[in-house]
Amino acid sequence: MRVRKVQEVICDDLPEKLEGVRRNAGISLLKICKRLDISPTYWYRLERGETDTINYELIQKIEQELSCDFGINFPDSPKRNSKKGRQGMDLSRLQWIKVVTPPADYHSHWAYTPQEIEKMKNSGSQVINHGETTIFPLGFRGKQNVPLEVGDLIALKQHAKITHIVEVLDEQFFGTDEWSNRYVKIIWWKPDTDWASLPHAKEVLGVDLTPMKGTPYLFDSFKDFSSTWKGPDSLKEFQAFVLNQLSKI
Template sequence: MPSIFISYRRSDSQADTGRIYDRLVARFGKEAVFKDVDNIPGGVDFQKFLNRTLTACKVVLAIIGPSWLRAADKKGTRRLDDPADWVRVEIEAALQRDDVVVVPLLVGHARMPRAEELPNCLKDLAHRNSRDARPDPDFNQDMVRLIDDLAEHLAPPPVVSQPLLEQYRQEVRLCIQEDEGEISVFNRSVLDSFRTTFELKSEEAAAIEAEELQIYKAKEKAITQYSKVLAGALSSEKPLREVTRRRLKRLQNALKLSDDEIDGLELPPIPPVIDGRGKVPIVSRKDLHECDISKLLFLKNIRDPDGDWSYTLNRIQKMGGSPESRAFEIYWRLTGKGANTPLAGDLMILNQHARVTHIVEMLDDEVRTTDVGYFRWVRIVWMPELDNWGKLPHQRDTLGFEPPRFGGGAAYSFTSPNFGKFHAAWDSLKAFQEHVFQQLTESTL
């Protein structure tokens, strides 16, 4: 279908319109330009064809000659005042569409009509920026200018490359994960900057955000569902029977959860069964200022199926820990993966709900195995003084980078070459350790 629609009145500008049409066809091709008699096939309903063409076009050239405004019929009635006048119908239809550019094109030294000279339905035409197509010797110069304008209007929208779309999708995914199913004001400004830089349309960006939000919520729902089933199984079977493990594996596959996501599920804090190992280690309370900050080597994500803050002093006491020394047995994971990596004296950051909630010191090298998972004895050397931990700074501010979101319960070593997010943000482990110390204590080493 044509993309340029020429609206003109034969009695007013037929010769000029013919020259203009020829120049436009030479530049854009005959299929791209519509000028009534030259384009309407024989036997076709004139009105329906015009309406269909107007709907498909991107630009309407309203050619206005010296007599365009005052042209009248045999009875002396001004043609523009007739609702059935085709010039009026064409321009009125174009003005009603937001996606069509209407360009008044003045020929034969015609002037631009004022709003009060036009019917109500055409008054908006007076506010459109006009162009001239003056007689020779200025005709060629004016046509070059007009064609340049039209080429800009008709240029296809830039196609965003697939890598840029995927990069935007990745940024959206990270923002949703950071904000736990939402997009904060800060992350909204970040995404808007990416969208502008990548020249993404608003509707394209919105579609990607909706898709990623749906994926996130589905993943969260699946993890919660599996976690509750697992907790129910463990409450009645210790250890789990082989038939139960097979059923859980089928459920995992049905929920499309990876082994890492399952391996990282946190169970609700469980009062530890010491099994003859002894009671809580007898240690005194220790503060972060008393620690060797070079021992800050690990990060562990905490997930609670009920969404509660884990390892508050009240919950530690209920688990059999010591509120005085702040020593307790931390639940590692359902499996022992990495449980024996931190050594006695090493420091580990705990993060939950995108907040840094604790720094704990490993009290020994032992890993305790139970039917519900693996445990390590630790002592809190830093925890928030705020009652509402939700008001804590976002973890990206405390850590200087954004840890992985899914796989709750996973532990990461800052010295591991596989911890890509950490190494992308920090060139120096010492600088990172000093940064965290300063953020949490508001003092320098």
């Protein structure tokens, strides 16, 4: 990606840095884009590197609004200290698990497959499904008051398999009395794999957890979790374990 300020410099890692800034901003993408006067679609195009150039004025505005420094230097400008971008998959916000149970008469054995997400998109739902970026409304039965925050990660469990790790993008639930939704972005999944061949969830999590009713639960709310993962750094150790297990799939 090229950043333009009369002259141009090459910033190959700028898309990754933009993603890292968004993840750590602590506010929703909608609020970020409102402050910057751009659309969420344009932001995600920047994250995916689909835009060849970006105005330097926008870079400066992002740095100002989100208190970051991309370390972009033009030949005639003083050098600045750059911040290191996110390396690999970050599971430091993984603390929730949710069971997904498609009804018996549902037309697919699995929910939120690539095919199902594409159907959601074609039916008019606000879905982004392009390249490695997939964003969709995650459904929850009934009204919800669970304190999910922007940037939190949820492990989705289906048929005793962990099929997705998703990141919460918006600040509150929306929907009807029967169904609530939150927009999420897929952080990890295996879209080209037969999910029946995925390892049992216990192998991925190191403990067998059975959340009920489709409501998201904190991992440490389960007695079996607390008895398996002990100590002051138990959640961090658990997150590192899950990251290692997912890397093997």
